[in-house]
Amino acid sequence: MALSAALALGASAAAFRAAPELAGDAWLNSPPRTLAELRGQVVLVEFWTFACWNCRNVEPHVRAWHERYAARGLAVIGVHTPELDRERDLANVKQYVKEHGVTWPVLVDNGFRTWRAYGNRYWPAFYLIDKQGRIRHQRFGEGGYEEMEARIRELLAE
Numbered sequence: 560m561a562l563s564a565a566l567a568l569g570a571s572a573a574a575f576r577a578a579p580e581l582a583g584d585a586w587l588n589s590p591p592r593t594l595a596e597l598r599g600q601v602v603l604v605e606f607w608t609f610a611c612w613n614c615r616n617v618e619p620h621v622r623a624w625h626e627r628y629a630a631r632g633l634a635v636i637g638v639h640t641p642e643l644d645r646e647r648d649l650a651n652v653k654q655y656v657k658e659h660g661v662t663w664p665v666l667v668d669n670g671f672r673t674w675r676a677y678g679n680r681y682w683p684a685f686y687l688i689d690k691q692g693r694i695r696h697q698r699f700g701e702g703g704y705e706e707m708e709a710r711i712r713e714l715l716a717e
């Protein structure tokens with residue numbers, strides 16, 4: 560797609576940068592994943608932390624996207640980056656993931672390596688990565704669920 564056509568769809572030129580690789584302290588629900596191995600799939604990277612109410616409010620939407628589109632090529636990766644000291648405890652993260660039925664891969668990023676690589680500053684934050692490994696859409700905070708789902712479908716269709 561030409562850049563001008565992409566801009567007409569609401570993407571910015573900055574949104575086409577290569578997605579930084581995933582790096583962290585531990586993986587839950589999955590062996591370690593890399594964007595290189597996920598090439599050819601659409602990847603939704605969500606930065607979250609379990610004590611954040613905004614993150615909890617978006618969780619049902621992330622779950623629905625995972626359930627609806629995983630078989631069609633969407634890989635959801637939750638990047639748990641702590642805001643509070645108790646969120647740094649891996650046992651607490653594991654307990655939350657189990658109790659809340661989070662089944663998609665979760666990267667525990669206590670060292671903020673992936674957070675810094677993405678230049679992220681918000682919880683929750685979403686980065687939608689195309690099949691070639693480029694960030695094509697990003698969203699910060701709650702809302703915009705219909706737009707995000709439309710973007711997911713667009714990228715899956717490419």
